[in-house]
Amino acid sequence: MSRKDGRDQVLVNLGDEILAAMANVSEAAGEALSGSSGGPSLTALATPSNRMVGEAKPERLMLARNAEERTALARLIEDPFVARVDVEWQKGGPPQTTYYFARRSAAGLTTAIKGAAFVASGARLGALAEYEAGDVATIEINGIGRKARIIKRAVLSPHMREGLWDALLANIEVGEWGEVLELLRAESLRIGLDALKRKLAGPTEIEDIVGKLLAEAAEADAERGRLRRKVVDRIALRDRPVLDKFQGEIYRLPLDRQVILFGPPGSGKTTTLIKRLAQKRTADALTESETRLVAAYDRERFLRPDNWAMFSPTELLKEYLGAAFNKEGVPDSGNVRTWDKERHDLARNVFGILRTGSSGRFQLVDRAFLIDRSSRGVATLHDDFTTYAESVLARRCDEALAALRSAESVGIRRQALALASALGPEERFSLGDVLRFLDGADGWQAEIRTLSEAISTGLGRTVNLLLNVNRSLLDEIAASLSTLRGEDEEDVDDEVDEGAEPAGAAGNPRREALEVVMATMRSWARAVAEGRRSVGGRSGRVISLIGNRMPPAESLLDLGKQIALRARMRTFVQAPRTSVIGLPTLYARFRRQAARDGRHFRAGDETAHFLDRNLISEDELDALLLVLLRNVRRLVAYADSRRIEQTAQPDWLSTIRRRHLTQVFVDEATDLSAVQLACTIELADPALRSWFACGDLRQRITGHGIRDNAEIEWLNKATETKIDLRSINIGYRQSQRLRELSDALARLLDDTEGRGTDASKGSDESNAWPLLGERLSGLPSAQWLAKRIVEVEDAVGRLPSIAIFVDGDDLIDPLAGALQPLLAERNIPVAGCKEGKVVGDEREVRIFDVKHIKGLEFEAVFFMGVDGLAQRIPDLYRRLVYVGMTRAATYLGVTCEQKLPAELEALRPHFGTDSWAAIH
Template structure:
């Protein structure tokens, strides 16, 4: 490029950047105090405070304009049309303006694809109503930066056909007058040409703990993030390939109505689509880490949008599905520190879950078939027209047509209800008369019964089969207005219902059941056999008929009961490696995931049935409406391989049935949880629509660190298809990792301080640095010891306890290594790798791989004794210092 061409390029680009800012500022002037306040913040300080201020503004147009003021453009692309006409487009993250004399396009639109294409590529894009093919002649990546009132672009990449890419340290310097003589340039270590152009892709030092701001994706990532909203995909690839950034870009595009096509718009509710999305991360630290990246994409991201699965699971299980006990209901108590399931089940839960699902549905069908038999036997003659219609649907359940049967029974609801009401009036009168008889003989009888009930211990034995159908609901037992005496009478009522039905059918109560214990306590006060059979006939009819009223509810709401029965049977049969829980009400996290998944998937099936979908807002479908309100138009998952197949399936089932939009990213080699996703087969089990794509170009690491990571990957028997490849023209050579062996705790902190000082001298500024320790108990002691060592150079080490504390940008951060998935730093120190090999022999190589791939340039490893034997082959890859 000649000097005159360089000046023309720089003048044109900087001029348009200034015009974009001016025009956006003009349009903001009349948009209210929020816009004015944020604009003032941009003009005084360009940092994370501004990003937060913009993100807090709910008006998307105002947000777009403020982002244009802060960052006017991200690319300048010159293209040639088929007819030979030359055009230049300026691509912005978002747009909301037009300029005379310059063509602007949002990166999220079809024209925005130009920014991801290299010189010589041909791209078919939509311009108005026409599809045209454009050939990219040159592409200048812009990284706008404003200082002293003037715009510049720092470290942009310029690509031309048949020439290697060039990094332009400063566009402003291309047009600045030459005011430094050759001698001064020599003393500064630069020539004038080196100040203006650097051949290849130059590394940008990581000075802050934040996701790399990748304004423009490469063409492979670009194709992925533009896929239609109703796709399901997991992006697989090594660390530093921009997987998370691709997810964030995709979300931003799908929240931009103007960037959506007609098909996508038809799937969304325009009033709510911007708020109905969720992204799951494996840790609170990573959750905080991605927020600023979302804000840069003009995507407001609250705690309601970015969640850990542990938190969301607890919300759903306690407040939506009623799985966990509360003061008003629930079945189980979660014991997060227990493991009731066997190791094989945790490693591969798919077959086990399918068995739970089959058990649940078989139990439902069995109860319906039993109800059909009871109904045929006990139905009064005048109810036969309705009963025959009810029974006509039952045989279909065996052939798997349960949903069709629910639809048929739903149409009979209005005819079933009067029959139940009339029978209930008879039985209520009989029971109240019996209660009144007892009370008149002994005014304290129900107080005494209450005391007896309190003395009964919890039993895992089931009461009489089908007892749950004896009442219209069990809600009265949980009403706070009922005192102990009233609750005792309700227990007496349930006993009579159950016992009378058993006597009518000639069956016995379970010896240790609650009903049997109440019968023995009542003794001679139990009503006569004749009375019981009279009540029992009506109760049998009610019990049978209730199985077909709102029958669909059990398909969802009875899952906890079915699971408890399933586990009881497995403990008897000694299958699936179960360990008996301390209490029948206790479940571990794997069990809770399974119960939640089955309830979610069952609810989704029902919600998509016509008889539900058309009447979802009616009171009888309250439970399903509450569940449907949890569905999101977009579900995204970061570090997906740290989640189990059950957990990912739950997340997929939280996607709205209309979009089924589920996008995830991960790397099997980075799985550092015992229950994490293991293989592609488990992906297919999660959803038959779920596809995967691999990306392998690594933008984080130096050439030497990438080679180290690849050799470690091979050594640990990892997935070699996920090995990273550096961009073709990367100039980031880096340094070899440093290793120190046979160090005690004090010597380790001293060695770390020496290496940190060495890095500062090499880089001439303090980059982002992380120190990873084997467990949480090491975090504070290491931070204190290292701070003492760093005092002489005025640095401090901050203990990031439980991955929560982030510290200041110049701090050296100390983490338990389990919290650092997804993060990146210029330098990483891995402390005590030999200790980790002893405490976590199955996973320590994965931990080292994850830790090593957090570093962009500098990696340090220490051992209390020697490098573990399984890593000896890497010894030659290390140096003592830099």
């Protein structure tokens, strides 16, 4: 037998084993699924709970596990495994072994394949499939690193064909021969094996002339198909069931890490992110330490489908990513979000920052008066406000403690002295000292309750007397509510939420006016007791409205002393709450002072009006939210470390805590500011702090996105983390000529020589020249487009995914209208996809505004009017061009209404003629 025939026979044997194994796994999964439960029975519990009452947590957990296993079995019936690897273990390890790897979970069917092991691809052993034949991999087994040499490897996508199992092969490698995929000369494993078997059988007695001619034709078709096998037919991540060893190392990093992955376009960053999510949500893929971590955390909560989130910069990515999540067995149930919507929800419905009918202080508007809106500028705003808020809170506690040390009550003085001694030699508060009040303050609370009863009685008597004498007063104040709502209180009695409207007052002006009067009396009585002659803010305005009808100051002296004493004690008791819920009020004061000092805010009447009306910009809201989220994380971490039961924690903290996520992911992270990224980190549950982001600094297309690694260091400081910075440099999307063009443009962006993007090993790809069309506008531009689209269809053999990028939604309809008649003869539809919300149909040529296409991928891309974009946004256009060009896998056309911008002239040698037909 010749050497080539020997390779053919090895391949036939390997292929037959793979096809048989598919049938075995699918059949075993079907039998297991048809069993009585697909998992352990509830009767296995030693002491079952009464599920009619209480939480029945053990039963719920077992039911969840059973459902998880049945889902995994159902998945294996349709998708048995994605890789087979033969390995030879070196000294000290097991003997030569064959492994098959399930895409996600093996569902307990570890012995489903005779003579081979069946394992989840996310498990430690699954890393073997990420190495090429001939490589030596080190795998940790029982805490010991074992080395294994990869002998054979096949990576595939199983599917049924005419009632029989078949597969599309991505890679097949055999020992010293390396990649032998070309021997099959077919996309179908079964068809390729049949051809090899006929070849090995040799010629028949009668020469099969017809068969020979058909085989030659099939071989020619296979050669053309080889160059088309990676065609992008739809907006979807290419299905890569097994990643390479570099990506594998990254997505397998421990669950409780914070990671940023940088890489060029098409390098598999998002795929790596999705693999990490799927792996960390698969029980038999977790390491022993991760299993212990999840068990200590709360396995049931960890596996909840709504308890993870991925933040993307655009709405358009949602549909694109949904299919990829589903393929990995992690359905997207609203988990893919944009930061804009998350910010609004948190600020309005969780923290009460934004005004509603019954609470909140600020109104969010699409305007900003910040001097510096860059990522660094907003980070500086955050840092300054953090310093201000912490100093104010500490100063309030220091002043309250000083006053209480000389209180008339011996019990209060004793508690104050004990607190002072616990603060250390300087007897001064820091933010860390605030945390201790989560432990409870029973002594303070008892004194506060006694005072509150007396204050309620005295205040009610004072206000009743005032309103009985002045029957029209409530109506007068109700008429002024619209003005009064915008005023801050100078002295806020902690009996009412800072910045909030009184409960039950919404929609009832007289009730709201009553609450305003009572708050005013509290503020004025306290001012009298403290020897102050005036009160500012809203209470000051109300006092002016009441005028000489105000009660005599001396009548409020005793009441004021009680209010002041209670407020000082409440300063401690409510310090944790004030460090979160009280921050919007502090921010309102901070920014007015900053504007007066000429810091952060532009000077002028417009800014003053903006601040006076309690309007707030998105940038400011990001900075404020980060301070709140970080303080919540510190409080939660303290409560957990002190083992304070969640049922014993304040309601407001428990409500916010429920918004924490077990895993947080960020795609296209460089389009978010450092403050926004920090907010997403703080949304990760403090018990896990599982956070993974990916992006490319060259693809930043927002003015406020992060710009360099120095901002990552700021992130570490602001969130008290140590981010693991990783990078990959292999391009899987683009053909060679498109990679070379992209690398050339990347060097223009970085102003350095830089390293080019590496090609994926063994990639078979079409390699069409990028095209440049100049002096094209109006109808000639549409005609040029139509001819190129027809050329793409002819070259591929079918209409692949084709996108056209323009500069603005207003250009979409005119271009679609001009292009549609020109493609009508070929029955090729054209669709406009506006506002970054419409993906369109894969069978259409789609037109997008270029600013919405981050993260998407198409077989062919046409970027129209690049020189016009350069004129409109000269500071960002090269980045948009970079993003747009790198969306294409094989075919790229760029047009200019006049000529290529001077800054891009260095790219001209990378373009071919203006026609692919001329090249082919």
